[in-house]
Amino acid sequence: MLETILFYLFAATSVTTALLVISRVNPLMSALWLVVCLASSAGLFALLSAPFLAIIQILVYAGAVMVLFLFVIMLIDISKEALKPRVVRFAKVVAVSITGYFTVIVCIVLWRPSFLPAPLADAAYGDVKVLGKMLLTDYAVPFELASLLLLAAMIGAVVMGKKKL
Amino acid sequence: MNWFQFLGLTLPWLIVLGASLTVLFLGTLMKRGAHAVSMAISLLSLVAALFLSWQHWVADVTVSMGMMSFGRMTFLGWMVIAIASIFTVLLSHDYLARRKLGHPEYYSLILLSTVGMASLIAGSHLMLIFLGIEVMSIAVYALAGFLRHRLSGNEAALKYFLTGAFASAFLLLGIAFIFGTTKTMDLTVLAEQLPTVLSGDMASWFLFGVAMVLIGFAFKIAAVPFHAWAPDAYDGAPTPITQFMATAVKAAAFFALLRVASPLVVAVGPGWAKTLWLLSAATMIIGNLAALMQDNLKRMLAYSSIAHAGYALVAFPTLSTQTPELVHGVIFYLIAYTFMTAGSFAIVAFAQGQGESADVSHVAGLAKRHPWMAASFTIFLLSLTGFPPTLGFFGKYFLFSGAIKNGSIGLVVLALLSSAVSAYYYLRPIVVMYFHESREGVLERTSPATSLVAVVTIAFLAILYFGIFPSDLLAIVQRSGM
Numbered sequence: 001m002l003e004t005i006l007f008y009l010f011a012a013t014s015v016t017t018a019l020l021v022i023s024r025v026n027p028l029m030s031a032l033w034l035v036v037c038l039a040s041s042a043g044l045f046a047l048l049s050a051p052f053l054a055i056i057q058i059l060v061y062a063g064a065v066m067v068l069f070l071f072v073i074m075l076i077d078i079s080k081e082a083l084k085p086r087v088v089r090f091a092k093v094v095a096v097s098i099t100g101y102f103t104v105i106v107c108i109v110l111w112r113p114s115f116l117p118a119p120l121a122d123a124a125y126g127d128v129k130v131l132g133k134m135l136l137t138d139y140a141v142p143f144e145l146a147s148l149l150l151l152a153a154m155i156g157a158v159v160m161g162k163k164k165l
Numbered sequence: 166m167n168w169f170q171f172l173g174l175t176l177p178w179l180i181v182l183g184a185s186l187t188v189l190f191l192g193t194l195m196k197r198g199a200h201a202v203s204m205a206i207s208l209l210s211l212v213a214a215l216f217l218s219w220q221h222w223v224a225d226v227t228v229s230m231g232m233m234s235f236g237r238m239t240f241l242g243w244m245v246i247a248i249a250s251i252f253t254v255l256l257s258h259d260y261l262a263r264r265k266l267g268h269p270e271y272y273s274l275i276l277l278s279t280v281g282m283a284s285l286i287a288g289s290h291l292m293l294i295f296l297g298i299e300v301m302s303i304a305v306y307a308l309a310g311f312l313r314h315r316l317s318g319n320e321a322a323l324k325y326f327l328t329g330a331f332a333s334a335f336l337l338l339g340i341a342f343i344f345g346t347t348k349t350m351d352l353t354v355l356a357e358q359l360p361t362v363l364s365g366d367m368a369s370w371f372l373f374g375v376a377m378v379l380i381g382f383a384f385k386i387a388a389v390p391f392h393a394w395a396p397d398a399y400d401g402a403p404t405p406i407t408q409f410m411a412t413a414v415k416a417a418a419f420f421a422l423l424r425v426a427s428p429l430v431v432a433v434g435p436g437w438a439k440t441l442w443l444l445s446a447a448t449m450i451i452g453n454l455a456a457l458m459q460d461n462l463k464r465m466l467a468y469s470s471i472a473h474a475g476y477a478l479v480a481f482p483t484l485s486t487q488t489p490e491l492v493h494g495v496i497f498y499l500i501a502y503t504f505m506t507a508g509s510f511a512i513v514a515f516a517q518g519q520g521e522s523a524d525v526s527h528v529a530g531l532a533k534r535h536p537w538m539a540a541s542f543t544i545f546l547l548s549l550t551g552f553p554p555t556l557g558f559f560g561k562y563f564l565f566s567g568a569i570k571n572g573s574i575g576l577v578v579l580a581l582l583s584s585a586v587s588a589y590y591y592l593r594p595i596v597v598m599y600f601h602e603s604r605e606g607v608l609e610r611t612s613p614a615t616s617l618v619a620v621v622t623i624a625f626l627a628i629l630y631f632g633i634f635p636s637d638l639l640a641i642v643q644r645s646g647m
Binding site (some may be wrong): 127137139141142149153155156158165 | 166270274282290303306313
């Protein structure tokens with residue numbers, strides 16, 4: 001019972017804050033609402049018995065990534081002009097087509113729920129210890145390769161961004 | 166899993182990785198001479214990788230471990246990308262020195278990119294294939310924009326990055342759908358499960374995933390209609406990097422596509438064969454027609470590389486595990502294409518001199534001043550067209566005869582017709598070289614750098630030797646198995 005209540009609480013919060021993210025005029029407010037949105041989806045992960053994912057979501061996304069966002073927003077000087085509400089051309093056409101698309105998707109899902117039901121997770125599922133073991137045994141090669149990926153991205157960013165190489 | 170064996174098998178690329186990190190540190194330690202040293206280290210590590218891959222090929226180890234499957238085919242792929250990267254490094258030194266851009270980061274990124282390619286070629290698990298593609302591409306995005314003062318260089322990097330990220334998203338979504346429907350990302354397990362999946366009620370979701378993966382790969386090999394990024398990215402990138410993108414990146418993507426396609430795309434059924442048929446036909450026709458209108462040599466070679474991807478795709482509609490001759494045809498073609506394209510870009514880099522323009526008028530009068538360079542360029546272009554007795558002719562011959570044997574006659578006829586069209590734009594630079602007077606100051610009187618001559622010589626000798634004795638190269642390819 002408690003789980004159901006928590007699920008609706010987190011789900012409602014994340015949907016509401018997601019709407020707030022895209023409707024705020026001030027990007028700073030959008031970013032702050034995004035923090036709340038990410039934190040509440042972390043709650044959803046925790047309910048799905050994935051504690052590691054929930055912690056990472058808060059640490060990395062709500063923490064590190066959002067701080068970076070806020071820094072960038074504060075660093076670039078946003079004028080009052082830029083903060084005026086934007087008017088999208090053909091807004092109605094876009095709105096109607098997006099709504100139509102959404103309706104079709106919902107219909108398909110309700111009509112034919114052909115995805116397999118999620119298998120019951122065993123007790124160790126999402127456990128940090130199990131995950132760590134897997135990352136350094138079965139998945140060691142892709143794990144290391146992912147670190148190379150980050151290194152390549154970092155060198156690339158320096159090459160593109162540094163004033164005097 | 167035996168880690169020692171794994172490290173032994175991946176040793177060629179561990180060396181390259183080590184060299185990449187060393188070069189990176191050199192940049193902070195050395196102020197003078199860092200360029201020459203980093204070039205030498207990169208070159209040595211790639212030659213070592215080539216040699217060790219060749220040793221593995223001779224030893225003929227076949228084993229799957231750590232989500233990679235090793236075999237002669239893998240080692241052959243490694244050799245191809247090692248050779249292509251050696252060409253890039255050789256071309257780069259002179260090119261960067263002329264522009265005072267000899268930064269160690271450049272070489273480090275090239276080496277990192279080849280490590281990504283190596284895992285892309287060896288990977289037998291979709292996760293590893295994806296990571297390999299990403300390591301390869303991200304390094305090349307940065308390299309494409311290495312001429313930072315040049316507006317079109319920035320444009321190239323940005324366009325390549327955005328479309329590449331888009332393609333990766335498609336690829337990842339496709340992999341997610343395949344994983345969601347089959348609960349595995351291992352290609353061998355996937356091939357075994359294929360009949361059950363296709364007859365089950367998840368078939369349509371699975372097919373959706375396969376389509377997404379195919380789109381992701383089509384972006385990487387620049388197949389029409391996913392080719393629009395290629396000409397701008399090729400034109401704006403430094404010429405050695407353009408050569409890298411056209412040879413190494415494309416070869417690596419094709420090796421991976423061969424591994425993914427034979428269990429996934431083709432076994433799915435005739436509908437997919439038709440899709441690949443259309444992809445191949447559109448790629449050759451549009452690539453060749455667009456190349457006709459180019460005055461810029463780099464753009465011309467970009468469209469020609471699109472067209473050549475179309476030729477290689479001729480083998481794919483009928484590809485399966487029972488058709489080794491098709492796989493060998495594609496690989497022979499890729500090797501031939503690597504040599505002739507690397508050679509052509511070397512000449513383009515020479516003709517460019519200090520400037521960035523690659524207009525066809527830059528080669529005017531080349532025959533008088535540098536007759537050997539002109540002669541080699543002629544051979545490369547004739548080989549790209551497919552004239553005997555060059556390697557390009559036998560590449561097309563083995564590829565198309567294999568395709569005819571497996572029944573894609575219509576596609577081969579289209580390929581032959583469009584390569585007849587291609588003769589027009591390949592012969593044009595030859596005419597300009599031999600019959601046009603050079604404009605004053607367009608072509609310098611400087612002699613080409615030794616490293617550039619080395620690239621041209623190696624490519625020239627390979628094309629002529631294997632053009633006259635194609636069975637030697639074919640034997641290597643055929644003995645690599647599937």
